[in-house]
Amino acid sequence: MSEIELSERDVTDLKTFAGILIPGSDSLPTIDRLPAYEGLLRAAVAACGYSDDLIRAAIDLLPINMTWQSIEAYESEYPTSFATLAVLVSASYYMSPRVLAGLSYPVNRRQPARPDEFAEEFATGILDVMLEREPFFRDPLSPEASAHVHHLTSQASDAIYPTTTLLDGKNDD
Numbered sequence: 001m002s003e004i005e006l007s008e009r010d011v012t013d014l015k016t017f018a019g020i021l022i023p024g025s026d027s028l029p030t031i032d033r034l035p036a037y038e039g040l041l042r043a044a045v046a047a048c049g050y051s052d053d054l055i056r057a058a059i060d061l062l063p064i065n066m067t068w069q070s071i072e073a074y075e076s077e078y079p080t081s082f083a084t085l086a087v088l089v090s091a092s093y094y095m096s097p098r099v100l101a102g103l104s105y106p107v108n109r110r111q112p113a114r115p116d117e118f119a120e121e122f123a124t125g126i127l128d129v130m131l132e133r134e135p136f137f138r139d140p141l142s143p144e145a146s147a148h149v150h151h152l153t154s155q156a157s158d159a160i161y162p163t164t165t166l167l168d169g170k171n172d173d
Contacts, residue, residue: 002045004052010059011038016066018089028102031093041092048091050084058084 006014015031015038024030031037045055058081063070075082093099113121 002048002050002052002055004045004055006042006045011041013059013062013066014041014085014089017062017071017085018093020066020068020071021086021089022093029096029098031089034093034096034098036096037092040095041089044088044092044095048088050088054080054084055088057081 018037018041019031022031024033034040048055058078061074061078061081062085063074071082
């Protein structure tokens with residue numbers, strides 16, 4: 001979990017960066033059409049395993065005038081910073097219920113997997129990459145993590161847990 005506090009300028013820069021990387025389509029909204037994107041972005045940053053210093057450096061290295069070409073140059077010159085921010089802005093985007101609906105992603109699985117289905121899926125090696133890398137998280141039971149999670153959920157609960165469902169057509173997210 002990250003404890004970095006994003007300034008309004010940071011959020012604006014990250015939204016601009018995301019808008020260039022994720023232009024939207026006929027069925028998927030652009031970043032500026034997601035009113036809760038800022039809350040989702042803050043939630044993704046807080047939940048990620050990246051260090052505060054890595055995130056701060058990556059944001060500070062963003063080009064001043066962002067265009068597709070300047071972002072390509074940023075990626076070439078600072079590949080780790082680019083990858084860090086690309087993960088954060090895309091994770092934020094795909095947490096949006098509106099984006100999930102545009103993908104026809106099933107938000108509620110009606111039939112949980114049976115234990116034998118889990119074993120078959122696990123045997124394909126789907127988790128091998130995750131198991132091979134070193135962990136990059138904090139102990140969720142630590143006092144610091146608990147306090148930070150409480151702070152995060154109190155600020156971003158509306159963005160993460162919309163009060164209406166996708167099925168009733170009233171969700172603006």
